[in-house]
Amino acid sequence: MxxxxxxxxxxxxxxxxxxxxxxxxxxxxxxxxxxxxxxxxxxxxxxxxxxxxxxxxxxxxxxxxxxxxxxxxxxxxxxxxxxDPRVAQLLEDLAAQVAPEDTGRPRNLREASAGSALARGRTCYDHLAGRLGIAVTDALTARGLLRQDTGFALTDAGMRWFDAVGIGLPPRGRRPLARGCLDWTERRPHLAGVAGAALCRHALDAGWCVRIGSERAVKVTAAGERALSELLGIEAAALR
The missing domain is CATH 1.10.10.10 (Winged helix-like DNA-binding domain superfamily/Winged helix DNA-binding domain)
Structure with missing residues (x-):
């Protein structure tokens, strides 16, 4: 046969x-x-x-x-x-499969401090991640500006919120307006896509966040704490 x-x-x-x-x-x-x-x-x-x-x-x-x-x-x-963003998404998705406890303990105080800063807030290619990214995502969802029940999607109210804050949303092209990106430290999805990138860019340009160190860690400034509290009701303690 x-x-x-x-x-x-x-x-x-x-x-x-x-x-x-x-x-x-x-x-x-x-x-x-x-x-x-x-x-x-x-x-x-x-x-x-x-x-x-x-x-x-x-x-x-x-x-x-x-x-x-x-x-x-x-x-x-x-x-x-x-x-392009698709490569970043692939890398972040792969990195998310490596649990934090599998990465080994920090060898010194410098590594421990860097790891803590990255977990607190960082950029994931072009959007916010870490506890900062999760706090913003949760606040958007709680206020009905973002939906997560059937995948990530901005609501009509969310579109109006971005416009009112002055965060322009460029033409999407092939990239989704909003998508969830699994956070490798928090093990929960944060906001990515066109909206996530626009929000991150605005946060840096407006001085809400500043980059720290040579890694991709970011720190929320006093101005950022005030803005995120007024616009999304996020308590300052959640950003530190």
Whole structure:
């Protein structure tokens, strides 16, 4: 009896190439660092990953060729960033599968402080995450501005709220207006998508939040505490 002919799914080869790109600790460290939404130089990433510049350059070339990173050159500097929001979503979803208790205890006070800052508030590519992101998401939901019962969606009241606050919502294109992104420290979804990105950008531009350290941690300012209290009823203690 002749063996049965099988047709291999064409996505299998692409998936294998993608996972091979991520399945390297140095490349994974670079990808996670770039979740802060900014462009980094090759030298900055080399220092962050703890490898030689020449070694890092080879890794970056593979990530660019594989479509995970986009590259820009300014003079002698080579900048890289995540290719698009879909790459950021993939990385955050994968990172969320690693429970905090599986990441190991901090080796020193500096690591402990950095970890605490990231858990308190950070950017997840281009939207707010950590306890800050969850607090904002919960407040939007409690006020009927965001729905989570059938997936994330802004309500009509939510659309009016964004407009009243002065947070412009650009054309969506292929990106959803609102979606849930599983928070890897809180183990609950926070607001992402076009609305999440616009809210984060406004929070930084308006001085509600400031970036701290070299990681993607953010801290709510006194002005931010007042604004989030007035606009969403979030208590200051929940933001510290």
């Amino acid at each position: 002749l063996g049965r002919m099988t047709t291999r799914d064409p996505r299998a080869a692409r998936l294998a190439r993608l996972t091979a790109l991520i399945a390297d600790e140095t490349r994974a460290a670079c990808l996670l660092a770039l979740l802060d939404g900014r462009a980094w130089t090759a030298g900055e990433l080399a220092r962050h990953a703890g490898v030689a510049a020449s070694t890092l350059s080879e890794h970056l070339s593979r990530l660019v060729a594989g479509g995970l990173l986009a590259e820009e050159r300014q003079g002698r500097h080579r900048y890289v960033r995540l290719a």
